[in-house]
Amino acid sequence: MRLPFTIFRQAAIAMGATRADRLVGRRYRGLGAIFILHSVVDDRQEHLFDPLRTGARFLDAVIRQVRAEGTDIVTLDEAMARLASRSARRFACFTLDDGYKDNLTVALPIFEQHAAPFTLFVTTCFLERSANNWWSGLAEAVKQSDALEVPALGRHYVTATLGEKVATYRELVAEVERGRLTDAGLAALFAACRISLPRIMDRDALDESELRKLAASPLVEIGGHTVSHPQLSRLEPGEALREMTENKRWLEGLLDRPVRHFAYPFGDPASCGAREAVIARAAGFQTAVTTRIGNLFPEHRDNPTALPRLRLFSERECLRLVEFQRSGAAGALMTRFGDPVTTM
Numbered sequence: 215m216r217l218p219f220t221i222f223r224q225a226a227i228a229m230g231a232t233r234a235d236r237l238v239g240r241r242y243r244g245l246g247a248i249f250i251l252h253s254v255v256d257d258r259q260e261h262l263f264d265p266l267r268t269g270a271r272f273l274d275a276v277i278r279q280v281r282a283e284g285t286d287i288v289t290l291d292e293a294m295a296r297l298a299s300r301s302a303r304r305f306a307c308f309t310l311d312d313g314y315k316d317n318l319t320v321a322l323p324i325f326e327q328h329a330a331p332f333t334l335f336v337t338t339c340f341l342e343r344s345a346n347n348w349w350s351g352l353a354e355a356v357k358q359s360d361a362l363e364v365p366a367l368g369r370h371y372v373t374a375t376l377g378e379k380v381a382t383y384r385e386l387v388a389e390v391e392r393g394r395l396t397d398a399g400l401a402a403l404f405a406a407c408r409i410s411l412p413r414i415m416d417r418d419a420l421d422e423s424e425l426r427k428l429a430a431s432p433l434v435e436i437g438g439h440t441v442s443h444p445q446l447s448r449l450e451p452g453e454a455l456r457e458m459t460e461n462k463r464w465l466e467g468l469l470d471r472p473v474r475h476f477a478y479p480f481g482d483p484a485s486c487g488a489r490e491a492v493i494a495r496a497a498g499f500q501t502a503v504t505t506r507i508g509n510l511f512p513e514h515r516d517n518p519t520a521l522p523r524l525r526l527f528s529e530r531e532c533l534r535l536v537e538f539q540r541s542g543a544a545g546a547l548m549t550r551f552g553d554p555v556t557t558m
């Protein structure tokens with residue numbers, strides 16, 4: 215049984231961290247956590263339906279809350295060292311996936327203001343503008359419309375309010391994943407909405423000089439995220455290894471530094487598992503992060519290429535929801551009921 219996200223969200227907000235602690239016990243809190251974000255945007259209202267975008271003010275609030283409670287914000291290397299030493303002081307890492315332009319223009323200034331380090335996992339296909347970024351096209355279609363005709367599904371969606379946009383976006387992503395909304399159906403929808411995926415990619419993704427600027431910051435570590443952002447579990451082992459090593463080599467050549475950390479595309483159990491953890495080690499990565507929800511424990515030191523993370527996406531812009539995840543209750547619930555939402 216999978217919990218609907220709305221029920222999960224309401225329960226989490228109502229419970230907060232204190233009651234969640236009572237529910238699952240402090241043993242789920244672990245020593246620290248790794249947060250996952252993608253795009254970080256200024257505009258609060260327009261992005262709220264899109265789980266790949268996080269508001270700048272919310273990111274700032276999370277950093278302040280983490281620091282206020284005495285948790286250290288550290289690099290992934292420091293996190294692994296603390297797991298090894300079983301340091302009692304709690305820590306948090308921030309990671310941003312894919313390679314969005316706003317990571318330089320919006321996120322970096324916030325992290326600089328707090329002198330907080332973060333890791334950016336960059337996929338080659340973003341910088342080379344070769345990603346099939348259908349999810350960005352759907353977000354754009356939902357964002358710019360009050361009503362949406364999707365002939366491929368024979369459906370009409372009302373997308374006037376934020377709630378309607380949230381529901382429609384989630385439903386359309388699910389239809390793509392179910393295989394009912396195919397490339398042809400998406401292409402027809404984008405043509406009707408005058409949406410150009412390459413133009414969105416140009417607007418949203420970092421280019422090489424922007425990535426070099428980010429990498430020049432002493433707060434930034436660059437990690438790998440594959441060449442073409444595939445579901446690695448669907449590839450032959452040799453092909454999965456090539457996706458990792460070619461992206462790693464390309465980033466190392468571009469930035470003239472070792473790339474030692476990795477994030478699995480999508481990161482859910484259907485996209486990466488024990489086989490991919492072994493391949494990531496063979497590719498030369500010291501750590502690899504998933505999108506499975508959970509905190510970090512000393513045991514993760516023995517399995518550093520299958521690390522869980524906590525999500526800071528727009529539909530979770532609520533500090534109580536962040537605390538609920540950090541308590542370990544979210545991870546415990548998902549172990550019992552499965553993941554309530556779709557992620558990228």
Ligand SMILES: [Zn+2]
Binds near residue numbers: 312443478479558
């Ligand atoms: Zn990604």
